[in-house]
Amino acid sequence: CVNSTLVSALEKGFRTTSSAEKAGRLQEEEPKGMPERFLFECAIKLSMKPLTSATAAVLFHRFYRESDESEYDPYMIASSCLxxxxxxxxxxVKIRDVINVAHSTINRGAQPLELGDEYWSMRDTIVQAELFxxxxxxxxxxxxxxxxYMLxxxxxxxxxxxxxxxxxxxxAKTAASFLQDFHHSAxxxxxxxxxxxxxxxxxxxQAYGVQVPLTDDVDETTAWYNI
Structure with a gap:
């Protein structure tokens, strides 16, 4: 049984008081994939390595394979995954940096949180969500x-x-970009x-119209993708 305080905090997430009033409508109107975009945007702002952000995305997708998407705030879960x-x-990364980057990404133009009740509430939620x-x-x-494998x-x-x-x-650069983009999807x-x-x-x-040399002269066992 999940602690009710944790559930409440995860449901609220990083939304401010004013935005919380519109949370239901925003959730209905929100384009699919926004939490994943949020995750990668935060990862960039936090200067995380591509493999780290990919790991966070996999954790995020795995969590929601096992959980009801409507039960937990995806932005809080994404932050905890990071x-x-x-x-x-x-x-x-420092948890304070995760909190402030996530908060400012959700609430555009917002100042970093002071060490008050809201900050400590979010900090406790991220720590508890990590364990959850x-x-x-x-x-x-x-x-x-x-x-x-790509390397x-x-x-x-x-x-x-x-x-x-x-x-x-x-x-190489394009393939790496495709790979990172694919992590937006479960x-x-x-x-x-x-x-x-x-x-x-x-x-x-295919995108650049390039063909691997000698492709037609080798069989499946000696192709470049057999290592």
Whole structure:
């Protein structure tokens, strides 16, 4: 049974008093995917590494696979996932920074919170939510990311293209962007990480009309995506 105080805090989230009055209407009008955009925007403002923000996104999606989306404020959960991911990936951020970045991102133009009741309430909620998320995920916080596969594939492709030609192509940067963008969707949980990495690279090749050399001359066992 979840502590009722925690549920109440998670339902309220980072909304100010004035915005809380409109919370129901805002939730109905809010475009799908906004909490995920919020998560990545906060990660950038916090100077988190891409792998850390990806970890936070995976935790976020996994949590809502096990929970009712309408029961907990997604922005508070996203903030807690960022804080937790920083610990998991040894890329820690101060909880005060998480609170102020999240608060200012939700309430555009707002000043950083002073060390008052509102700040301490949010701090306690993030800490409790961190433990709650861990419990919901059955203490399994391991994530096999597509990123490591993508790095291996890029090394293989560099050998196929040659260092000079590969470095001149925008494929690597574009594929990495596709991979990060895919973490906005819960479908990232539905596919094997190596398949996701290959798909992002293949999409980048298609976007620029680039074909991998000797593709027609090799079989499946010797292709660049077999490592």
């Amino acid at each position: 804080y937790l991911a920083g610990k998991i990936k040894d890329d820690p 998320i861990t419990r919901i995920l059955k203490f399994d916080l391991t994530t096999v990311h597509p990123h490591k 291996h594939y890029m090394k293989s492709l560099q050998d196929w293209f040659g260092v000079k030609e590969w470095n001149a192509l925008p494929v 479908k990232i949980l539905d596919h094997k990480p190596d398949h996701v990495a290959v798909s992002c690279l293949a999409l980048a090749f």
